[in-house]
Amino acid sequence: MEDCIFCKIINNEIPSYKIYEDDDVLAFLDISQVTKGHTLVIPKKHAKNLYEIASEDLIKVHQVVQELTCELTEKFNAQGVNIINNNHEAAGQTVFHYHVHIIPRYDENDQLTLKFGSDSKIDPQLVFNEFNK
Ligand code: 5GP
Ligand code: ZN
Numbered sequence: 001m002e003d004c005i006f007c008k009i010i011n012n013e014i015p016s017y018k019i020y021e022d023d024d025v026l027a028f029l030d031i032s033q034v035t036k037g038h039t040l041v042i043p044k045k046h047a048k049n050l051y052e053i054a055s056e057d058l059i060k061v062h063q064v065v066q067e068l069t070c071e072l073t074e075k076f077n078a079q080g081v082n083i084i085n086n087n088h089e090a091a092g093q094t095v096f097h098y099h100v101h102i103i104p105r106y107d108e109n110d111q112l113t114l115k116f117g118s119d120s121k122i123d124p125q126l127v128f129n130e131f132n133k
Contacts, residue, residue, distance in 0.1 A: 001046040006097035010044050024057065025064045030101065035110045037072040039102040041065050046097055049087040053098045065100050078104035082112065 001007050008014040010026055019039060020027035030038040041064050047053035053061075069081050084101040086093040103112055 001097070004046060004097050005095055006040075006042050006099065007046055010042075020064055020068055022064075024060045027064060027068055027102075034101075034103055034112050035106060037076045037078065037102070037104040039068060039072065041068065041100045041102065043098055048096045049093065049098055050085060051087065057098075061098070061100060065102060069102055072102060072104050076104055078106060080105040082114065 005014060009016045009028060016028040016031075018026060018028045020041075024044055025041065026044055027039055027041045030040050032038075041061055043053060043057040043061050045054070045057055047057065050058075065083060069083070072078065073081060082101075082103045082105060084103060085099070086101075105112065
């Protein structure tokens with residue numbers, strides 16, 4: 001896609017630190033390293049997000065996510081990893097080409113904060129009922 005930054009990275013129109021590439025998938029270091037080894041894994045075929053990506057591309061991307069997670073963890077001696085994928089602006093997506101963040105974790109003082117709050121006003125029984133309506 002013409003105006004897509006990640007398509008430009010695929011086509012080498014924008015430089016990047018590529019750490020994995022095959023016919024269908026590319027992985028490169030995020031320009032803004034939340035933690036050491038923060039990597040983005042993308043399909044070469046442009047798709048905006050999880051809602052639009054073809055399932056065969058999704059599978060290939062996530063196979064690479066697993067392989068690179070193991071490799072990054074071992075090479076950088078990470079203690080864990082977060083896999084994050086944002087879809088649509090409401091979820092924090094800023095680049096509209098499907099991508100998965102691999103964020104190796106080291107200790108509680110690294111630069112990623114994830115907090116799962118709990119909304120006491122939401123009753124899971126009612127959510128379940130609505131889902132099954
Ligand atoms: P999102 O917020 O859409 O899930 O994440 C987009 C990510 O792309 C951000 O973490 C941002 O740092 C990264 N990013 C944006 N532009 C570039 C770029 O030109 N090169 C690289 N390597 N990463 C980028
Ligand atoms: Zn693109």
